[in-house]
Amino acid sequence: MISIRILLYLSTLATLIFGIHTSKLNKTAVTVSQNSSLVLKGSSNVNNFSCHFNMQELKNPIPINYYLASNTIAFEKATLVLHSDAFDCGGKMINKDFQKTLKADAHPQIFLSLKEIKRTNNPDIVNAQVAIEIADITRNYQLPLHLSGTHEWHVTGDLKINLNDFDLETPKKLFGMISVHDIIEIDFNLHLKV
Incomplete structure (x- = not known):
């Protein structure tokens, strides 16, 4: 059953169960359930903040x-194509700072691309390779993802990124007395239907 959980949102589960190799291109589509969440978490020298993505934006397969x-x-x-203005950080000013930090005027979308999944010895965890594009700069990351479910896949994981890797400057307030830290955590909690 290890291989079944690797598939996440793919319909050809039987092929992996038997370990069959194929060079054939397979196609499908997934829908992100509205009870999913995607949250960017950050902190400053004063407090923590969370920016929640509006999952209604991902209603199309x-x-x-x-x-x-x-x-x-x-x-x-x-x-996943994420529109920057679909994140709510809890207030008008922090939303504006968030948009400015991401250079959303020139680059209104964030792209999260799944590149590869490899199974591990744990049947509930796979190693995923993802590419993240922010402000026209792409960086590759590896992260473990926790998987569960049969008809609907529940995928959870988190990834820490450094905004400096995307040439982004974090906002500073009150003449630099309040500054946002460069490390942001992306928290995935996705329910996927094929």
Whole structure:
């Protein structure tokens, strides 16, 4: 059953169970359930903050193209497109600072692309390779994802990124007395339907 949980949102589960190799391009689509959440968490030298993504923005099915191997799924197309203005950080001023930090005027979208999934010895965890594009700069990351479910996949995980890696400057207030830290955590809690 380890291989079944690797699939996340793919419909061809039986192929992986038997470890069959294929170079065929497979296509499907997934829908993100509205009880999902995606949150950016950060902190300053004064307090913590959270920016919640409006999941209504992901109501349309997301196309997925992928290749299968015995321990790996390679994705050619599997991207969440997040509009920066769909994040709510809890207030008008902090939302404005968030938009400015992300250079949302010039780059209004954030792209989270799943590149590859590899199984681990734990049946509930896979290692995922993702590419994140912010302000026209792309960085690659590896992170463990926790998986559960059969008809609807529940995917959870978190990833810490450094805003400096995207040439982004965090806001400073009150003549620099309040400053936001460069490390932001992306918290995934996704319910996916094929």
